[in-house]
Amino acid sequence: MSVDLSTSLGSLHLKAPTLTASGCAAAGRELAQFGDVATLGAVVTKSIMLQPRSGRATPRMAETPSGMLNSIGLQGPGVEAFIEKDLSWLSQNGVTTVVSIAGETTAEFAELAARLSNVPGIAALEVNISCPNVESRGQVFACDPYAAADVIAAVRREWTSDAPVLAKLSPDVTDIVSIAHSVREAGVDGVSMINTLLGMVIDVDRMKPLLGGRTGGLSGPAIRPVAVRAVYQVHAALPDLPILGMGGIRTGHDALEFFAAGASAVSIGTVVFGDPRAPWRVAEELSSELASRGYSAVRDVIGLAHR
Numbered sequence: 001m002s003v004d005l006s007t008s009l010g011s012l013h014l015k016a017p018t019l020t021a022s023g024c025a026a027a028g029r030e031l032a033q034f035g036d037v038a039t040l041g042a043v044v045t046k047s048i049m050l051q052p053r054s055g056r057a058t059p060r061m062a063e064t065p066s067g068m069l070n071s072i073g074l075q076g077p078g079v080e081a082f083i084e085k086d087l088s089w090l091s092q093n094g095v096t097t098v099v100s101i102a103g104e105t106t107a108e109f110a111e112l113a114a115r116l117s118n119v120p121g122i123a124a125l126e127v128n129i130s131c132p133n134v135e136s137r138g139q140v141f142a143c144d145p146y147a148a149a150d151v152i153a154a155v156r157r158e159w160t161s162d163a164p165v166l167a168k169l170s171p172d173v174t175d176i177v178s179i180a181h182s183v184r185e186a187g188v189d190g191v192s193m194i195n196t197l198l199g200m201v202i203d204v205d206r207m208k209p210l211l212g213g214r215t216g217g218l219s220g221p222a223i224r225p226v227a228v229r230a231v232y233q234v235h236a237a238l239p240d241l242p243i244l245g246m247g248g249i250r251t252g253h254d255a256l257e258f259f260a261a262g263a264s265a266v267s268i269g270t271v272v273f274g275d276p277r278a279p280w281r282v283a284e285e286l287s288s289e290l291a292s293r294g295y296s297a298v299r300d301v302i303g304l305a306h307r
Helices: 029-033 079-092 106-116 145-158 176-186 221-237 252-261 278-292
Strands: 007-009 012-014 018-020 061-064 067-070 097-101 124-128 165-168 190-193 197-199 216-219 243-245 265-268
Touching (some): 018 278, 061 216, 106 124, 124 145, 145 165, 145 176, 176 221, 221 243, 221 252, 243 252, 252 278, 265 278
Parallel strands (some): 018 265, 097 124, 165 190, 190 243, 243 265
Antiparallel strands (some): 007 012, 061 067
16 A cells, blocks of 8 residues: 655645654764664754854763663754754755754844755754753743743744744643644744753762763654643644654654644654664554555644544
8 A cells, every 4th residue: 555655844844754853863873874864754853053053061871760861962063064064955956954952042043044044955844942042041931831932933033935844842741732833833833842851870889870961852763652642632732733743763753643643753762772764664563554554644643642
């Protein structure tokens, strides 16, 4: 049975339902040795900031049961080098590209949006508001509906491209639906969810936190039920808001859960570290999962768990 895997995130039409997750495949170049990245739904780049950033102290990663903690700290080359090196490579290779941006202040987000607005080759902008706000004692933008909305409104004022804007939401909140409402009212075209959960590992031989940055973001299969719940809740409250779902997806069966919960596409992240072909494999497995249940298109199952 032939299955149509094409889907859409708002005005962004995708030939495949699986994308990379920001931070797990850099800007896609590393995956090119394992498959044609142009055949993926899109490459979501590592979050880029205005200036080069060295990141947090080492060690930066730690394994956990069914997951991984990372404390990279948004290390990157800065937006100018990203445009010259990474974005040009993606464009030359025909890759659908979603650029993730991050900032420490609302003004930084706005400046990034302005700088990228007229750069060709950007299919969508993912605003990583799961970053500490240095103007508010380190509070994460995505943990406060007003701060989250302020960032999106500032980005929207500067973003002159027709490409859709997505807000990346944090699960470390009491009510993720309220955050989704706030960014929707501020002008997003969709949401990416979820980002990692804040966690910690203690080295009991040294009796100190194992990570150099003390805390890190928990990803991998351990967070998948949390992610599915969050996607379900937001889709129930805002059924017309496109959702890019992510969080511990390893198989086509996992991906199908997200689509049934209300996601329109999915990002594949932590599993890529052990299986670089995972974004392609998950799409193939999803096709088999759909065919075995009699569905001819992935669009047919979006939000089906709500009916």
